[in-house]
Structures are given as C-alpha cells and as structure tokens.
Amino acid sequence: MADYPIHEYDVLVVGAGGAGLRAAIESSANGAKTGVVTKSLLGKAHTVMAEGGMAASMGNVDDRDNWKVHFADTMRGGQYLNNCHMAEIHAKEAPARVRELEAWGAVFDRTKDGRILQRNFGGHRYPRLAHVGDRTGLEMIRTLQDHGIHQGITFHMETTVLTLLLDGGRCVGAFGYDRERGRFMVFHAKAVVLATGGIGRAFQVTSNSWEYTADGHSLAYLAGAALLDMEFVQFHPTGMVWPPSVKGILVTEGVRGEGGVLRNKDGKRFMFDDIPPLYKSQTADNPDEGWRYTQGDKSARRPPELLTRDHVARCINREVKAGRGSPHGGVFLDIAWIKEKLPNSVEHIKKKLPSMYHQFKQLADIDITQVPMEVGPTTHYMMGGVKVDPQSQMSTVPGLFAAGECGAGLHGANRLGGNSLSDLLVFGKLAGEHAAKFAKANPAARIPMDQVEEAGRKALEPFERGASGENPFAIQHELQKTMQDLVGIVRKEDEMQQALIKIAELRARAARAGITGNREYNNGWHTAMDLNNLLTVSEIVTRAALERKESRGAQFRDDYPQKDEDWGKYNLRVTRDSHGAPNVEKTPTIPIPAELKVIIEEQSK
Template sequence: MTGNQMSGSESGGLERHTYDVVVIGAGGAGLRAAIAAHDAGARTAIVCKSLLGKAHTVMAEGGIAAAMGNRWPEDNWEVHFRDTMRGGKMLNNWRMAQLHAQEAPERVMELEDWGALFDRTDDGLISQRDFGGHRYARLAHVGDRTGLEMIRTLQQRAVALGIDVFMECTVTELLKDGGSAGSTGRISGAFGYWRETGRFVVFEAPSVILATGGIGKSFKVTSNSWEYTGDGHALALRAGASLINMEFVQFHPTGMVWPPSVKGLLVTESVRGDGGILKNSEGKRFMFDYIPEYFKAETADSVEEADRWYDDKKNNRRPPELLPRDEVARAINSEIKAGRGSPHGGIYLDIASRRSPEFIRKRLPSMYHQFKELADVDITAEPMEIGPTCHYVMGGVEVDADTELSAVEGLYAVGECSGGMHGSNRLGGNSLSDLLVFGRRAGESAAVHSMSFGAGGPGTERPTVVEEDVRTAQATALSPFEHEGGSENPYTIQQDLQQTMNDLVGIIRTAPELERSLEEIERLKERAQHLVVEGHRQYNPGWHLALDLRNMLVVSECIAKAALERQESRGGHTRDDFPGPSEEWGSKNLVLRLNHAGTGVDLAHQPLPVMPDDLKTFFDPAPVEPVETKEGGK
C-alpha cells in the first residue's frame, strides 16, 4: 500500500497494521534498511512523515565516499578509515568507522547494479571527486545531484519489491509489550496519525528501525527541511534508549546567505572540490591563515602550490578550502566576526575565476540553477555569498556497531538519528555511504530479530501492544486541542526556540550562554504545557507543529546540556572558554537518557570504546599501508 489510503483492520476508528519490520523514515537509510529487511524475508513497511522521495538525502549533493581507487589506486579502506577517525577527532566508534570504510565500495557497486547512473572517468569507471578531509578523491558522484539519484534508485527498488509505504503519516510514540515508558519491555509497534485526516493508526511489529534524520529545525539558520524535528531521537528517548554526544552539531561552512527566503540553503562542498576558493571582503584567500598543525603536512601552504594541485591533481597536498568542515566553518565565522564579511553577512565562494562556464554548468548544474533562479546570481560569472548553516548532528541514538540495535530490544536506529559513526565531526560524502552500509545492516538485523518469534520455547512469543498505551498516546496527541484557556501558539514557541539555539548554542559556545539556553528551554517547556490549537484534526499544520515541538524541546535540551558539560573544543563543538581539545575529554562519550519523571534528561560520562592495536598503527606518522585484519580483509 502506498499513500495515505485507509486500509487494514479498524476497530473503534483506530486503524491497525501488522508487520515484521516497520521502518520510520524514507530517506537513504530507511529505504536501504527496508530493502534489506524485505530481502531477508520479513514483512516490511515504510512509514514516512512526508512524501516518498522527498527526503533530506537529496541535499547530499556531492557524492558517496567510498575507497574504490578509481582515480587514486593508492586509496584503500585503511586510508578512508583513518580520514574518518581523524575527521571525527578520534571520538568515533572505531568499529563503525571500520565497517563503513570496508563496506562502502560494495554498497556503491550495488547501487549501480540497481540502476544508479554515476559520472564516469575517461576509461569508464565510476568517477570520484575530491572533498574536504579526504586524502584522495573518493566521492562517487552524479554531477551535484548524487543524493537525488540515490533516492531515485532506492525508491524505485523498494517499489519494485512491493514494500508497503505509508506516506504523510507521522509516528508519535513507540509501543512496548512492557509498557511504553521506561527501559523495560520489548518493542511491539508504533503509534501515529495520518497528516491529512488526523486519524490514528497503530503498526504492530516486533522490530522498528528509526531512520528519521536530524534536528535542524530547532535552529534558526539551517539547511534542513521542515521534517527535521528530532523525531527519532525523541522517540528513542521516550522508549528507554540513550543518546550519545548530542553536543556535536555540524554547521556546514557553505549555506546561501541571500536572499533571506533561502538563507541557510545548502551550497554543496562540490563547489570547493571542483576548484572553488573562499575570499573575504578584502579579496584575500583567507583559508591559508587557518590551517591546523596536524593538517600542514597534507595541505598546501601557498596559493601557488594550491593552484598547481587544482591544475594537475598530481601533488596531493590539498588546498585549505578542502579541510574538514568544522575547520572551514570556524574560519569563515572568524572572518565574519572580524568585519571582513560580505554585504549580507557571509563571505565569498568563487569558482567563476577558476573554471570555465561550460565546466561549471556540467559539473554543478544544480548549484548553477539554484543561484540563478533564487538569487539572480550567475555563478559562472560572479562569486556566491555563503556562510555557515546548521546542517547535521553527529550525535544520536546509541547503537551496537554491527547490528544498529539500541538499548531497547527490537529498536534499531540508522543514519543521522544514530550516533557514534562520525565522532565529533562528519566528513562530507560519508553521510551517503553511512546510510547504505548501516541501512543494510539494520534491515538484516531487524529481520532476523522479528523472525525469531514463534519458534517455540520460553520468551519466543511475539511482543503484543498494550492497549492502555495506545489510549495514552491518543490522549497525548489530542491534548493541544483540549487546553482550555491555553494562550501559547506553537509557531511562536518554535520561533523562540530557534532564536535561543541560534544565539546561545550556535557555532561558538560559552558556559554562561549555555546555562541561559537551558533556562530558556525550561521556560519554553513550561509554555508548551499551555499550547492551544484551533480547528480540527484535518489539514491542521498547527497541530502537527505542536506535536513536533515535544520532540524539538527535549532534543534541544540534550544538545545544550551536553555542550555545557563538555569542557573542550572538538569537531562540531567549539567552546570559546575552552578553546582547545582535551586528552581527558577525548576518551569519553556523553550519554543522555530521559529522567524517571519524563520531564527532562539525565547526563552521564561513558568511556570511549578502545580501538584494537592493529588499527592504531594507521595513525602512526608513516603512510598507511594495506594490512590484513580479522574483521574485513584488505
């Protein structure tokens, strides 16, 4: 079934469906997980908040990072693993980074087998482009529309397999056979509503995969679309799972700054990968002033050297515009704060002086169209005005590296709503390969779990939905209509939350500002108790936002609380009062759980998983050489 048709059994006006695996979210991670679960023999459904195909994966335009060696034969999974760990400032879950680097090439080839049309090298191989933080050119790409091609391919595959899709259906609660609250019990399903009609629906399933994306709509300036309200993070918390390292929010260095209607809209890193340079209002190519010590051996330290690299790509000391995103974002922010910004509060990204109009229109068709149509800027003739924008959260649901299982039996998380893979900073291009690698693993694991029931013996009975929890979920969803004397508008609260996060939990943080943000979030939580929504459940976006705010507020609290606790600067988390990284903080994760009252979050420290000695050798000064490992071969 696709769309928001009414089918399935109904009793008392409540629609019900039964599956083995339910995937919440239809981006790259959700689609790949659903395909894997279906192929493993599970009855599988996808539930998505918006329309099938309209996922934020399309914003990942630059490419899929995979060490295929098509442009640089020297590239291999070991180098990709090292780049990922170094980009994440060594706070990554080493096992996830290893699996990702080892399996990404196969997942890309699989995507091509399913019909994805990649750009090619002169000798017919999948083309791979340069991206920030990657030692070699390793991003398989389709112009600057790679995410769109990936979604198209996976969507076509899922529909061809006959996987059921429930579009414009929002899940508000996870259900467990031991009760939805607390940490006990197994997943038994999910409760939600049709956005068009407001009617409620229950999905009964022993395995649920969260693939809901990120948290960007809690911030004022963001590349994220309206769906990104932290739903998966909050659903997991309320079900008893934990989140890790929510302080690490990536501000993409290049978002549009003009006109105001498109402020924050993503400008792909491909512009810099294909030769674009960053300039301040004085015309200076300023990134040479911001090269970190640990990247100096790999980064060009003069304009002349960088230009030679762009011309022949034989000298692999990359231009500083291709440093990891956190480094570039901080440099841009520093230039703007120093008064060297553009007229609209950004800086300039110039590819027009570096590449021919024909090259730009061929390699960056979406960027050419985006600026021409939305900003009346011809990027083949003039520079773009860009600035940092909230783009991605590295933190998320704490999961097992091999199976993506959370602390709750039957609950899996994958993609941006899971944590650990990217450490404190994600490298560009690693998002799409992350979705493919761990989407497949989550789908297979969830299918195995769901089909283990009914095999006989104690504990093999299929989990069942507790009807009292369904009634509670209904009452919670309807509560915004029933606040007599309520005075708060959901749009006003969201606007105030976005301003708070933008001003106090932004790209540069301090303890006093973070403390103020937590106080303000508490006030917003109190105001949210008095929300009032007018009208009916049909076609009511105000009601939808009122329900989303519940998620946005708890996730924002997690971000601010973890940011205040971590007294160092690392990756996507920069503290003005603790400007450098700390060895002590570099060995621990921050874990967040919902408190017993369900009114806030508790925070605890947890040691980082210890990397095996054979993988530690990859970070020696000597070049990385391929080695045999127990887990994955060469």
C-alpha cells in the first residue's frame, strides 16, 4: 500500500473563496477541527474578481428596502425556478453577514451619515449592494482571509482534490496532491464542504479564472450526489471584447449602476426597445428618468440597462447579429457621457470605478472617462450545481455539503448581480455550521484505501504516455471552442447534439493525455487532471440544456424561443446512472408556501 500522508479533520473545506473561507470560519467556531484545501494561494480565489458588491437589504440608502423586497426580486430574477426557502434565508440573513464583515475589518464605502453605502444593480428594486468602489470581492476575500488565519484553521495552499472518498455512501474525505511537489495526500474527514466555484473555463470567452474547472460539480456528481439546474449558465452582458487577448474580462454592472448606458453603432440606446412585461412597471421609459434613478431619485424607475443579466446579454447579442454592433463585435458602454450631467465627472468616475478605469487604460489604451467602452457577453456564472438542503446545505450524499457557486437553488434560472457575494456568506456560514454538527454526530469512518490507490494510479497515467500522448492544453482549447460555439448564449438542438459527439471524442483523447517533465509544479499535469472535471460537467450542461425545451432566464433556445408555462413548474435534476452516464430528469419545483406567495404578489405590484 502506498504510504501517503494522512491529514485528519472533523471538517474538510474544498475551496478558499468567499464560501469556503466563511464555511471554514464557522466550522472552526463551532469547535470542529477544520482544514481548507485550495488550488491557489490564500486570497487569490475567483471571489477576488467580484466587483459590484454584495446584496443585502439593510436599507441604508433607501429605507423602503427589506428582506421581503429582496426575496421577491431574487425569485423574479430566477424566473421562479429558485428554491424559495433558500431565497428566503438568503434575503433574511444577508444583512447580518455584511455587518459581520465590517466587524472583521472590511472597510466599505460610506453614506453621508456614516453607514455602509449601497448601490443600484440590475434586478434589485432599491440600492442594495454594499460595496467598496469596484473591488468588493477583494475586500471580502481579504477580510475573510485575515480573520480566518487567526481561527485555528489549517490551510493547504496550492493543493488539488482529485476524488472524494466514500464509505457506504457517506463522504469520508478526499484524496489529492500538492501542486508544488506533486505529492499525493489523503484528507480523512467526518464531513466535507465543497466550495469550489464555477465552470467558466469550459467556455472560450469567460470572466472566470483558471481555477473554475467545475471541480466541485464533478466531484459531487461522481460521488453520487444529485445536481440541479445545470442548463443555466449565466452570460454576463458586459465583458471586454478588445483586444483579443483580454476578451471576456469582466466590466462591472456597477458601470451601469453609476449611470453608464448601452448604445449601438448608430448611437441608439437600444435597451429601451425591449422591456420584458415582468419588469415593465419598474423600468424607466425615458433616459432622464433612468439617469435620475442612478443618482438616487427615489421617485424614478431604473433604466433598462439595469434589467437582469440574461435579458441584457441577449439584447446585446441581437444588436451585434443585426449588424448594429461596435467595430470589434460588441456594443458601446458609455459612462463618459455623464460629463453632460456632472461637472467633476472625470474624478467621479475614477473614484467610483477605479479598477475599470485602470483595466481599460492598461489593457486597451482607452480612457473610460472620455470615450465609450466596447463590451459583449462573457461566460460568468453557473446557477446550477449540487442540490442541497436549504438549511443545512448537505447534498444528497451524507457528509457532503456544498456552498456558493458550486451549490444550486438560490438563483434559479438567472442570478441577480450582487446576490453571489451574499450567497457565499449566507450559505458558506450555514454549510460550515451544519458540517461541524454532522462531524460531531457521526464518528470517523474508515479510509477506503482501495479508492485512494485507484485514484493515485490513474492520476499518474499521463506520465507513462509522456510526449507521445495527447496535449492536454489542446484538448482544453477544443472543448472551450465547442462549448462556446455550440452550447453558448443561443442554443439549438442540432448544435447541442454535435457538441455531445465532440465532447465524447475529446473525452477519448483526454484518456490518452500525455505529460512531459516531472510531478513538480507541472501545469500540464494539472490541466490534464482538471480536464476530466470539465468534460464531465460540459456533457451534463449540454444534456440538461437539450432537455429543457424552452427559453427561460439564462437558457435561450433558438428552436424554442418562448417561455413555456409548463416548464416553469420543473427543475432538471442530474444524477449518475448505473452505467456511469448522466441521467437528466424533470423534478417539480419546490412549492411556494402561502406566506411567501403573498410577498411575491405584493411586490409585483
């Protein structure tokens, strides 16, 4: 038997972004011996890239806000496929989670009376996003990191989990390797929390960092857990489109929250042309009202640029396809125009959107205080993920929990901007708390050494093939192109069928991947390992998208362009069948209790 080091924990957290860190802090506070495994260095996780803010109905800027409005906004944004209990918990607990961050050292922007400032964002009725300029994610991860390092948590940096370990259907730990030396190690735990983020690296144009290779989704699925809503991949409407090498990098919705407008090449604000009925009563019908809204006029309705992301992304796509796009295949996002309204607009923009100013200046030679940006849709967020219990965050596999982007339920068919950071905090905390409870109630199980041996053997196979094997980077690039072209923002049956054929081919090639060099910090090897997760989840996304024969939220089917009332009663649930293939089945949405229904009805007036 191989002599791998064994790390013993009550709770093992996989991932050190917002959800993972928050889970670990809570788990440790509940007396559980807690370990965190992270693919990167501490403080580098994808959370760092979140810009706009975290949604919490504190009502600091508009006291009409409260949890009920936030709840109703979240459900409407998710086209009512959300788990209403998660949406309720999220709306109720988000304010306390934000205040807690301040007590741990976060330095938010302030209102005039010295409280935490909140800003407007798409789909949110009132200014609701606590923020720090346009670098809120950095503030959040640094706060959790700097708090977490004093909580008695053990961090395994630059370490990757290859497989979850199971004993009689219960998750009892994980097996992985450290990137620096390539050494295998066993994590023996009474409970495991997955907080691995999303799947954006399955697509060519993405705002996501390299880590987003669907690890948690794939690990949970292979361990037997059910996944939910896997057809819903959010394409953020505004990513950079030029120069080519930066295509996909996020341009925060905060630009539009601060008064930025979208125009086509004819200078037309095309968003006024297409306002969905669900939002008609809440949306401004002229530019002046929209501007007043962004400047805090409580009697004004929000501009159509701040409609939900799925809708804005599709409108941009339509403009480009109709030949009304910008020179590099996007549309114009203009914040510079506010100089007509504000005398100190240059300073104002730099103060409110410092990273955006910096990003465009440095990467595209463009001064956003003077000229419009060119933007287009970019793969941004995975609404689908591990099906969890709304309160405990436990998956359908005992001992296995999930929180944050790799979990599912809160966002339904489309996530509202700002609901991700609050999701991480609210459900990260719950996952940590309940994982610690589970660990207390359930004694350690044995380590299934056969699973460890098998995973270790398989992981080393690419080295045996060496240079004669397939290049893992080339396979990843082809997969990204396949998903981008065939399972992207506009989907149809025949293209997705082609994608499935292509994915199967790529899977066969990935099984022949070869690696040169040794195990020490070998990015080629890391990529070959991550590929398995990407391929597994790409197939699941495609199969779920094929199954849902309607257009709703983030899923747009060219062959079924309308919303179908009947489909609105179902989520799609994916499990692994006895042959190891994904089984996609319709499952009724969680019934909305009467007291929550009333809230939704009241708020839609």
